Each structure stands twice: as C-alpha cells, then as structure tokens.
Amino acid sequence: MNNVNTSTIVFVPETNTGFGAGHVLRSLKTMEMLQSTFPDADTRIVLPPEHPGLGLYPDLASRCIESLPSKADLVVLDKPWPTTQEVITLSSLGTVLGVDCGAPGRDLCTFLVDMLPRIPDKTGPANWQSLAFLDLPPYNPRNRIPVQSVLVSFGAEDPRKLGPALANSGVLQRLFPRAKIVYIPGLSLSHKERLLIQSTHSGWQIIHHVPHLETQLQNFDLVITSFGLLCFEALSAGTPVLLDHPSRYHQKLSASLGLPSIPSPQEIRRLHTPQFLEDAAQSVQRFHELLHTEGTQLPRESISALIYMLSHADPRCPGCGSVSTSIVHRSAKRTYIQCQTCHTLYQVLAEPMVTQYDESYFMEEYKQQYGRTYLDDFETIKAQGSRRLNQIQKLLSKTGAPTSPTLLDIGCAYGPFLQAAKEQQFLPMGLDVSSEAVEYVTNTLGIPAQCGDINSLSPELNPQGFHVVSLWYVIEHLQDLKDSLNTIYDLLLPGGVLALATPSWRGISGRKNMAAFLDESPMDHVTVWDPKQAKVLLERSGFTVKTIIPASYHPERFPPWVNTLMFRSLGRIWNSLRNLGDTMEIYAVKEPRS
Structure with missing residues (x-):
C-alpha cells in the first residue's frame, strides 16, 4: 500500500465485446471526478491505451495500465457479471468495491454499490443502492409535446444493432413524422448500414461523437435508448424516454421502474400518440420522486467521495492478517466477513472511526x-x-x-x-x-x-x-x-x-x-x-x-x-x-x- 497521504485506487471495468462501453466511460468519468476533488488519490485503470473511450478523456491516457498491480488500497470493479476467481484475485490486492456487479462474483466483493436498479435474485443486497450516486445532469422541466426532436442512441457498441433495426422498422417515422431524429450509432454500425439509413430516412441525422452528451439531453423532446446510464441521464434532464431492449433482463428492469418501451409496428395502429407521450412524461416525474427519496440516504455526497472513503478501509482479518471473500452480512456502515483461515468473524468499516474511551x-x-x-x-x-x-x-x-x-x-x-x-x-x-x-x-x-x-x-x-x-x-x-x-x-x-x-x-x-x-x-x-x-x-x-x-x-x-x-x-x-x-x-x- 502507499503512504498515509496517498490512496491507490485501481479501476477494473468491463472491456469485453458485447457489454457496451458504458462501464469504461463511467470508470473514466469517476476517475476524472476523483482527481479534481481528491488530488492525493493515485488512480489507475486497467484499460488498453488505444481504447476509444479515452477519446472523451484524453488526459487519463497516462493512467492506463494493461495488467493488475501487486497492491492497491481499493479496487473498483465495474463489471456486470464478474467471475468468482476474478474477485478472489482482486481481493488479494486490497478492498474490492463492486459497482452494479452481478453473480457469480457479486457476493465476494468487500463492498457493493448498486447505482442502477436490479432484479432481486439469490445474491445478497448491496451495502448501498441509489440512483443518486449517478452523476446526473440538472432537471430542466418544459413542455416537450409535440415531439420535434428525438435522440436515438444505444451505446458505444450496440451489439444487438437495435439502432439499425429501429430505423428499418419505420416506427419513429410513423410516431413522429415531423420530428428531427439525431442518431448516435454504435461502433458496430457498418458503412453500408450508415448509407442505407441515410438514403432511406432523410430525416435521420447521424452523428458519431457528441462530447458531454449528458449536457445536451435537455434540448431533446424524447430519447430512444436501452435501460442504462443514458436512460437515467435523460430522465434527470427532464426528457422522456422510450426504451428498446437487448435482452429480457433489460425488459424486466425497465418494467420494474415503470419505464415505457417503444411500441411495435403492430401496436402503433391502435396507439393514441398524445396519451402515449403523456404516459412517457409521467415516468420523468416518478424518476425524480425516486431520486429525491434515495438521495437522502447516501453515505457520501457522490460516488467519488464514497470511493475515496473506502480506499481507507482495511479488509484484512484481525486474527491472522489474511484476506477472505466469505461475506456474512452487509449494511450501509460495514461488511462482516468470516475469515477462511482462522474462522474469525470480523467487520470491515466503510468509514474508519475512532472511539474516545473517556x-x-x-x-x-x-x-x-x-x-x-x-x-x-x-x-x-x-x-x-x-x-x-x-x-x-x-x-x-x-x-x-x-x-x-x-x-x-x-x-x-x-x-x-x-x-x-x-x-x-x-x-x-x-x-x-x-x-x-x-x-x-x-x-x-x-x-x-x-x-x-x-x-x-x-x-x-x-x-x-x-x-x-x-x-x-x-x-x-x-x-x-x-x-x-x-x-x-x-x-x-x-x-x-x-x-x-x-x-x-x-x-x-x-x-x-x-x-x-x-x-x-x-x-x-x-x-x-x-x-x-x-x-x-x-x-x-x-x-x-x-x-x-x-x-x-x-x-x-x-x-x-x-x-x-x-x-x-x-x-x-x-x-x-x-x-x-x-x-x-x-x-x-x-x-x-x-
């Protein structure tokens, strides 16, 4: 570990094809926040230096490492489904904070934070769960009916090619024939598909790169995306969303929050568009009510502040000094671990405390x-x-x-x-x-x-x-x-x-x-x-x-x-x-x- 004045924090995001670039971009954004707020934090990210996400954060290119270090004060694991062995390996470096992690490695992380809602399963609850941890744009309430501008984006990868499929279905043209449609395609969009969309749908404007997109969302009347960060950024800005789903799991997540899905061509025939949009607008109000409620329960004012606090936690067993991943119980203040070496049950505090025995x-x-x-x-x-x-x-x-x-x-x-x-x-x-x-x-x-x-x-x-x-x-x-x-x-x-x-x-x-x-x-x-x-x-x-x-x-x-x-x-x-x-x-x- 580093000296007392420095915290070494290593980000390990999901980089495999098919998972989008959201995990990488969230890690990079959090690193940027950490560096500006806590200059004594020594941040690193396990990421190839040629990763396209660095185009938005060029100053962080020097922070990239291609392999894990031997030690860290905190490892921030931002992967949807980490393996058991992966978390065990990371735990040998230091405290592990799992961000929106699922099985099988979820229950082995020292601490867990769920920024995004998740479907309850056999895994245990997180230490903290709140949408308020997301770095969201400010609310800009205004009347967005009739819809005159629509943003379509399914992330940096769009592995299911939801964007081209939506364009070919003609759904948006039927719903909003006079609206301007801005499409930010994923990296998987081929040159042939781009030409086909442009030649078939003259109302679609294709833009490959929008710096700080979250600040532009308030300018749109509707955002078409999938369940994820962009969805909540749009709702935070006051812009209604319609969701398309790359999987049944994403569909269940959307339904659990009452978020509307984009209608199929068959549904459009019996759809009353004004009422449909009113229902979509109601989801914005419900989101902000939920955001306000969860925001009062945060242990820290931001995810970067929480990460910095956890970088001072000590996951080692007091009885033998080893590090274990057998989690017994979690709460907002601590995690209890059963040592696999000496069987001691001990707590790892989220925030170090000093008791005055006076x-x-x-x-x-x-x-x-x-x-x-x-x-x-x-x-x-x-x-x-x-x-x-x-x-x-x-x-x-x-x-x-x-x-x-x-x-x-x-x-x-x-x-x-x-x-x-x-x-x-x-x-x-x-x-x-x-x-x-x-x-x-x-x-x-x-x-x-x-x-x-x-x-x-x-x-x-x-x-x-x-x-x-x-x-x-x-x-x-x-x-x-x-x-x-x-x-x-x-x-x-x-x-x-x-x-x-x-x-x-x-x-x-x-x-x-x-x-x-x-x-x-x-x-x-x-x-x-x-x-x-x-x-x-x-x-x-x-x-x-x-x-x-x-x-x-x-x-x-x-x-x-x-x-x-x-x-x-x-x-x-x-x-x-x-x-x-x-x-x-x-x-x-x-x-x-x-």
Missing part, C-alpha cells in the same frame, strides 16, 4: 445503555469479578502458582475486577486507555495501573510476567488481534491463565436473527466471537481453552412456548450445553510453543 464513555454513554453509570454498577461488577476469580483459582491451583498470584487486567476501566482480585489476595495491576479511569484506579483504589493500550504496555509494570491476564469485554475491540494475543502470550508465565469475556454470535440472539444481531453490534467491536472459533484462534496463539461459560442468558428471546415454567427450568441446562448465551466467558491456559 469519562463520558463510562458515565453518560454507559448510563444510556444500562440505566446507570459504570461507577453506580461498581459493586455489581465486582461481585461478578469474584465469581470469575474462583474459576481462575481452579486453573491456577493445578500449576503451582503462589498464594498471591500476579494479575494484569487489560481494559480495567474503573477497576471493579481489580478490587475483587485485591480482596482475594491477588497482586493486581491495570491497563486502560482512559486516563480518568487509570487515575481513579491508582488514587482511589490504590492499585497500580498504566494508561495506554496493549501495544504501549511498559515492561517495567511487571518485568517478571503475570500469572493471569484478563480482558473483560475488551478483546472484541482489538484491531490487531493476532499481535495482541502474541503479546499476551509473552506477558504470561508458563501455565498462566488467559481469562476473557466477549459477545457470542452463537447465542440465542445471533441464532434467531443473525442480521439483526450484527446490525446492533457496537461499531467499535472489530470481531464477533463464537465458542468454536475462539478455540481455534486461541490454540493458534499457544493457548488451550479449558472452560467456556455461557452468559447473558435471555429466556424472553426464545419462542413463547419455551418460556413455560418447565422449559424455563430446563433452559439454563440447555443453554449451558449448547452455549446459547449472548456472551461467554473463556478461560484458557498458556502452553509451550513447539
């Missing part, structure tokens, strides 16, 4: 969630800590630990667990990023503590090492989980105990509605654990898990029939056997590394 975090924010402040809960948390220390003592008794074992509580907050350990003859020490919490622990509780995170831990705190290291609802916050577990391993004495608590997605809430469980997970929870994954990850780090205790058991989250008196009495036993608690406590022992 006094307000433990007081106001804690009270909003639990009804009272952290200090109000001190005795309750301390009592819970005493029970946990009993579990720890059972493991220490098998290792020959002294009667006053040393203990480090990472993320100690205001020290209720440390106080419980002190009362049970441990030699406790605390570590927390909150200076207010550390001050309370040292001055009020009289227990040594250090301000900082696990990576800034001073060796002088206890150079001999610890018999116990604990992390109560802390481990899910750690971004560098692999390195943190290695540090904890080094801090522990041989046979030392690692004790932690964390939410579990295998509890009843996660099993009942996984999507809702993940959506409600705090934004500063980097990882979401489960008993099986916990054992795998900790064993990879040199620990043997001895005990997993389900916690936060909520009978009210079970189906009503379960909450009878009989089933409630059996529920806790079943919970213990099946780990149905929404959180869990894990107790592990340090083992010698081979």
